[in-house]
Amino acid sequence: MASFLSYKAAITLAILLVFLNSSSAQLSANYYSKSCPNLFGTVKSVVHSAIQNEARMGASLLRLFFHDCFVNGCDGSILLDDTSSFTGEKGAVPNRNSARGFNVVDNIKSAVEKACPGVVSCADILAVAARDSVVILGGPDWNVKLGRRDSRTASRSAANNGIPAPTSNLNALISRFNALGLSTKDLVALSGSHTIGQARCTSFRARIYNESNLDSSLAQTRRGNCPRATGSGDNNLAPLDLQTPTYFDNSYFKNLVNRRGLLHSDQQLFNGGSADSIVRTYSNSPNTFESDFAAAMIKMGDISPLTGSKGEIRKNCRRSGLYFPPYLLIQSVCEQKFIYGHFVYYCACLWECDEKLQGLAQPPVHH
Numbered sequence: 001m002a003s004f005l006s007y008k009a010a011i012t013l014a015i016l017l018v019f020l021n022s023s024s025a026q027l028s029a030n031y032y033s034k035s036c037p038n039l040f041g042t043v044k045s046v047v048h049s050a051i052q053n054e055a056r057m058g059a060s061l062l063r064l065f066f067h068d069c070f071v072n073g074c075d076g077s078i079l080l081d082d083t084s085s086f087t088g089e090k091g092a093v094p095n096r097n098s099a100r101g102f103n104v105v106d107n108i109k110s111a112v113e114k115a116c117p118g119v120v121s122c123a124d125i126l127a128v129a130a131r132d133s134v135v136i137l138g139g140p141d142w143n144v145k146l147g148r149r150d151s152r153t154a155s156r157s158a159a160n161n162g163i164p165a166p167t168s169n170l171n172a173l174i175s176r177f178n179a180l181g182l183s184t185k186d187l188v189a190l191s192g193s194h195t196i197g198q199a200r201c202t203s204f205r206a207r208i209y210n211e212s213n214l215d216s217s218l219a220q221t222r223r224g225n226c227p228r229a230t231g232s233g234d235n236n237l238a239p240l241d242l243q244t245p246t247y248f249d250n251s252y253f254k255n256l257v258n259r260r261g262l263l264h265s266d267q268q269l270f271n272g273g274s275a276d277s278i279v280r281t282y283s284n285s286p287n288t289f290e291s292d293f294a295a296a297m298i299k300m301g302d303i304s305p306l307t308g309s310k311g312e313i314r315k316n317c318r319r320s321g322l323y324f325p326p327y328l329l330i331q332s333v334c335e336q337k338f339i340y341g342h343f344v345y346y347c348a349c350l351w352e353c354d355e356k357l358q359g360l361a362q363p364p365v366h367h
Helices: 002-022 039-053 057-069 102-115 122-136 156-162 170-179 184-195 201-210 216-223 251-257 276-284 286-301 326-336 342-352 354-358
Strands: 198-200 237-239
Touching: 039 057, 039 102, 039 122, 057 102, 057 122, 057 184, 057 286, 102 122, 122 286, 170 184, 184 251, 184 276, 184 286, 198 201, 201 216, 201 237, 251 276, 276 286
Parallel strands: none
Antiparallel strands: 198 237
C-alpha cells in the first residue's frame, strides 16, 4: 500500500508539472494532431455544407471570430447565451440582430465531439471555421494556431466599447487596432474581409444620405432599399462588395479607390489619410492582400488566448460550466504533451477510478 501511495503521489506530481508547464503554453498549428487528428476535416465538412446552403454564412462565421477576439481575446465568449443570472455579448450593440452563425457553430461542435470528445475548445472551433470560410469562398489559406481554451465569462460592456463601429473614423480605427497589437497594415488587410458579406441599413444609412465621398450611383442604388427614416427598413441588407459579394478577392479595395465603400469606416481607409497607400497596393496586387490578410488573421488569433489550465473546454458552446470532467482534461493535457501509453492510462484512471490502480499487477498494454 505504501508503495502504491508513493506511486500515486509521483503520478499526481507529474500531472501537476504538466499543468504548470502548460499554463503559459503557446498556441500551435499541430496542437490537436494527436488528440484530434480529424479535426480539420470535420470542421471543414460542416462549414462547407453551411456555405452551400447559404453563401452569406461564410462571412458570418468570419465575423464571429473577429467579434470574439476583439472582446477580451479569442476565448469563445461571444458564443455564450444570456441566462437569468448571466449577461453575455450577443445582446451588445455590435452583435444584436447582427451576429449570426451560432447554429452552425453548434453543428460543428457536435461533429467534433463525436470525433474526439472533451478535447477541442469552442474558441478554437471559431478560429478554424473562420479560416475554412475564407478558403471555401476563394480566399487564402493559412495554418491556424490552436490551443485556446474557453472563457467562463463574457462582457457586454467590453463588446459595446471594444468592437469598432461602422461610423468610426480612421484615427479611432487605428487606435483600437493598435491597442490589440495590430498595426495599420493589419487594420487595412483585415478590413478586406468586407469583400464578402452584407450590412444592415442601420449601418450605412447616414453615409448614403449625408456623405459626399461616395459614388453617386452607388448611393442612389442603396437608397432604394434603405429609406432615410430611422425605423424604416433598418434590417434591410446590402452587399458590402457589390461586385463579388460571395467571393473572397481584392474587389473591396478597388471599390474604396473608386469611392464605393459602403460603410463610413470602410471609406475612411481611403480618404486622404495614412492608409491610402496600403489600400492602393491591395487594389493593384491581390497576392499581396491575401498574404497580408493571412498573416493578420494569425496575429489577431493570438490576442489574449486562455491556455493551459485557464478557462475550460465547454461541452456546449452556449453555456459555461458544462465542461468535461477533470480526468478527461488531464488526459487531453497529457496527450498534448505527447505522453502516451501507460502514463496516459494512469492520468485518466487516477481521477476516474483510483481502485483500478490498486488492482493492476502490470500496466495495461495498448495497441
